[in-house]
Amino acid sequence: MLSILDKYILKRYLGTFLLLLLLFIPIGITVNLAEKIDKILENEVPFIEVAKYYLDFTIYFANLLFPLFLFLSVIWFTSKLANNTEVIAFLSSGVSYYRFLRPYMIGATIVCVGALILGMYLAPMASKGFNEFKYKYLKKGKQDRAQSNMYRQINDNDYIYVSYFNVKEKTGNNFTLEHFEGNEMKYKLSASRIRYNEKDSSYTLYNYKKRIVGENDDRLLKETKLDTVFPFEMEDLTPVEYIAETLNFTELNDFIQREKAKGSSYINRYEVVRYKRWSLPVSAYILTVIAVAVSSVKRRGGMGVNLAIGIAIGMVFIFFDKIFGTMAEQSTFSPFIATWFPNIVFGILAIYLLKNAKR
Incomplete structure (x- = not known):
């Protein structure tokens, strides 16, 4: 059963976190809209499409930045508790520091479960809509680097190439x-154009040519239009980073298993995406402990000092997450180590700060 103390802190924990999200989301949408409004008007994008885009935008970036929002929200309301001497009152009543942490850990568990569901299922759907809108309207008439010059080995014997692939139109x-x-x-x-038919998983080739290499001479077959099947999926033609998200x-x-069987050179990129879906939710526990340890002490500078420390730690965490993720994507560095390294480092920091705060 939750005590009055548990309910009080848990309510503040979740309430402040949601409030911070609600405050920052409109700011993020406004900044993004100000940047994209000229292209939206130029391409005459329907209002419903813009509304769907910003719903996807909200989910996509909430999933990406929730650790920072959570960290700042815990520092914010715990600093207020400390400044009002409520933390001292709790601990002076005989409550141990670990008991004081219990409602924070319950809150972190709720956020962790929510972040897992968001990252595993909701964020991928939002990412698809977010990227499709961007490629269809915001980069209209341009060839995005991620969609151009796709060269892949699909099995031991076959290699495919496409100069440009439109994900929306397939x-x-x-x-x-x-x-x-x-x-x-x-x-x-070879074909001047290829189209994927989702209904029967076939492909239509336009201006089709097949050159069969012989010992003495070659044979050339031509068709204006040809429907056929290939031993690869449409995902093999889509942008590397886009499809994983x-x-x-x-x-x-399943996709990573197929790519490993094909000997794909992009496995590390896919593995980083997969491991981050586990590491980011777990960071809710680590950042919560750090935030409480930093902000539960009443300081001379007040809440401003705690927030400054919190923002600095949060920025370092995001920097570590980005730099090691990029390192794993573009080298042979282990994706597992790269994605979990920030949690390991900040986990050690959390233990150190917790021991000092307990004193």
């Missing part, structure tokens, strides 16, 4: 497939 330009046996090319398919937990695990 079409690509300048498609080729090269089939090798050993070091020798046996045939090469849009898959839910089960889909991402």
Whole structure:
């Protein structure tokens, strides 16, 4: 059963966190809208599409930045408790520091479970809508680097290339497939345009050519239009970073297994996305302990000093998360270590600060 103390702190914990989210979300939307409004008006984007985009934008960035919001909210209301000498009153009544932490840990558990659901299922759907809107309207007429010049090995013998792939329309330009046996090319398919047919998982090729390599001469087959199937999924033609973000937990695990079987060189990028969906929710516990340890002491400078310390620690945490994630994506550095390293470092810091705060 929760005591009056537990209910009081838990209410403040969750209430301040939600309030901070509600305060920052409109600011984020306003800043983003001010930056994108010219292209939205230029492309005459329907209002309903803009509304859906900013709903996806809200979910996408709430999932990305929730550790910082949580950290600041805990520092904010715990500093107010300390300044009002409520923390001293709690501890003077015989409540141990660890008992004082219990409602914070209950709150962190609620936030962690919510963040897991958000990161595993809701954020991928929001990411898909967010990116599709961006590619359709905000980058209209441009070839985004992530969608251009996609060259992939899909199995031991086949390689595919597409100069540009439109995710929304499921079409690509300048498609080729090269089939090798050993070091020798046996045939090469090419088409000026390829379209994925979602209904039956087939592909339509336009201006199709197939060159069969012979010992003495080659054979060339041509078709204006050809419907066929290939031993690869549409995901093999989509942008590397884009596809990982849009898959839910089960889909991402299956996708990574298929990519490993194909010997993909982008496994680290996918692994970083997968491990972050676990590491970020767990950070709720670590950041909560640090925030309480930092802000439960009444300081001469008051709440401002605690907030300054909190913002500095939060920025360092985000910096570590970004820098090690990028390192793993672009090198052979372990994605598991890269994504969990900030939690390990700040976990050690949390233990140290907790021991000092308890004294």
